[in-house]
Amino acid sequence: MTLRFSRLDRKAIRALKPGEKITEHGIAAERLGDGDVRYSVNVMVDGQRIHRVIGRESDGVTRSQCEEFIETKRTDAREGRLSLPKGRKTYLTFAKAAEDYLKRLEETGGKNIKAKRRQLNLYLKTFFGNQRLGAITSFTVDRYKKRRKETGACNGTINRELATLSQLFNKALEWKWIRAHPCKITKLQESKGRIIALSDDQAEALLQAAVQDEAPDCWLFVAFGLNTAMRHSEILRTRFDHLDLDNLRLHVPQAKAGMRDQPITPELADILRKERGMRDDPEGWIFPSPRPNATKKGYRDRMGTPFRRAVIGAGLDPLQITPHVMRHTAITNLVKAGVDLPTIQKISGHKTVAMVLRYSHVHGQHIDAAIRKIGRGVPEHQRNTKPRKRSNSLTVGEQTG
Numbered sequence: 001m002t003l004r005f006s007r008l009d010r011k012a013i014r015a016l017k018p019g020e021k022i023t024e025h026g027i028a029a030e031r032l033g034d035g036d037v038r039y040s041v042n043v044m045v046d047g048q049r050i051h052r053v054i055g056r057e058s059d060g061v062t063r064s065q066c067e068e069f070i071e072t073k074r075t076d077a078r079e080g081r082l083s084l085p086k087g088r089k090t091y092l093t094f095a096k097a098a099e100d101y102l103k104r105l106e107e108t109g110g111k112n113i114k115a116k117r118r119q120l121n122l123y124l125k126t127f128f129g130n131q132r133l134g135a136i137t138s139f140t141v142d143r144y145k146k147r148r149k150e151t152g153a154c155n156g157t158i159n160r161e162l163a164t165l166s167q168l169f170n171k172a173l174e175w176k177w178i179r180a181h182p183c184k185i186t187k188l189q190e191s192k193g194r195i196i197a198l199s200d201d202q203a204e205a206l207l208q209a210a211v212q213d214e215a216p217d218c219w220l221f222v223a224f225g226l227n228t229a230m231r232h233s234e235i236l237r238t239r240f241d242h243l244d245l246d247n248l249r250l251h252v253p254q255a256k257a258g259m260r261d262q263p264i265t266p267e268l269a270d271i272l273r274k275e276r277g278m279r280d281d282p283e284g285w286i287f288p289s290p291r292p293n294a295t296k297k298g299y300r301d302r303m304g305t306p307f308r309r310a311v312i313g314a315g316l317d318p319l320q321i322t323p324h325v326m327r328h329t330a331i332t333n334l335v336k337a338g339v340d341l342p343t344i345q346k347i348s349g350h351k352t353v354a355m356v357l358r359y360s361h362v363h364g365q366h367i368d369a370a371i372r373k374i375g376r377g378v379p380e381h382q383r384n385t386k387p388r389k390r391s392n393s394l395t396v397g398e399q400t401g
Helices: 010-014 065-080 094-108 112-130 138-150 155-174 200-211 217-228 230-238 268-276 304-313 325-338 341-348 353-359 365-372 398-401
Strands: 021-023 027-031 036-044 050-057 249-252 260-263
Touching: 027 065, 027 155, 036 065, 050 065, 094 155, 112 138, 112 155, 112 260, 138 155, 155 217, 200 217, 200 304, 200 365, 217 230, 217 268, 217 325, 260 341, 341 353
Parallel strands: none
Antiparallel strands: 021 027, 027 036, 036 050, 249 260
């Protein structure tokens, strides 16, 4: 239907003075300081606000082109071209998409479902709620980041939530819930964090405290961490039938950077050889679940509580010393021993050498020792010991003083 204008007509537009503006039916005409007229639109189309500058009168833009722009957007909405897939009669809200997303992950064996459900239910659904999934913009995501930071969430935590949001978008596109990815998600800059490594005495005290702990596998967990630089979850998923003790190798079929063959120390190989000889299942899990009937995994999924007791027993700070510190310690010791970074990468299982490079800056003892190797002084008799003459050039202050 053709719009009728009572205020935004040609006569009124020509009469505008610099700084004056007329708005009608979502179309605005504004006289600029240079005498030109700028046209813009600000309308709602199917629940989505569209605010756009169309152009200037000097470029040939008129009110008619603003009307055509609005009609085009409304036609797009009617035909379902605003991220509405064919066959869908109503727009998919974020809340409904989140529910269906979690349901499909459960049906297909998705990863980290528990963490994703918590992120979606506590934070993402609360913020995005009834917003149309396909209409979420980068501006809206930036508002979410700001809101979460105001509540005290750190950048790392927010980035994990953004990763879940991004995967939901990707899956929605793959499952044809939407016709295009809604927006680009930019993550926040994360602090690299402080790398804490145990001294030799602290590592020995931790191992001794773990031996005395009530959990029978705590000492073996600590021995693994200090002798391999493996991650917490990687250690607990190890099996005896994955060991090649003669070649000091442990096959790791599932790791953060992919499958690998993990080198182990001769000391750990001897420990595992003796331990396997005492097990009822010498080919099974090295860290079997203490409650085999309560889990489908078969292996122990966490060692946090026993490890914390061992840390306290060793006189260390449980707020700083986590299982991951054993990984830091082993890698730092490799760096201090002069092992090249690509070799350390093979041992640690990092994706890139750049990630290993951080450890070369942690403890300065090996760096200090290395710089001393290039030290070169100047012989005393070659030094110019004559006093230097004072420059004749004086500052203004010296001249007037």
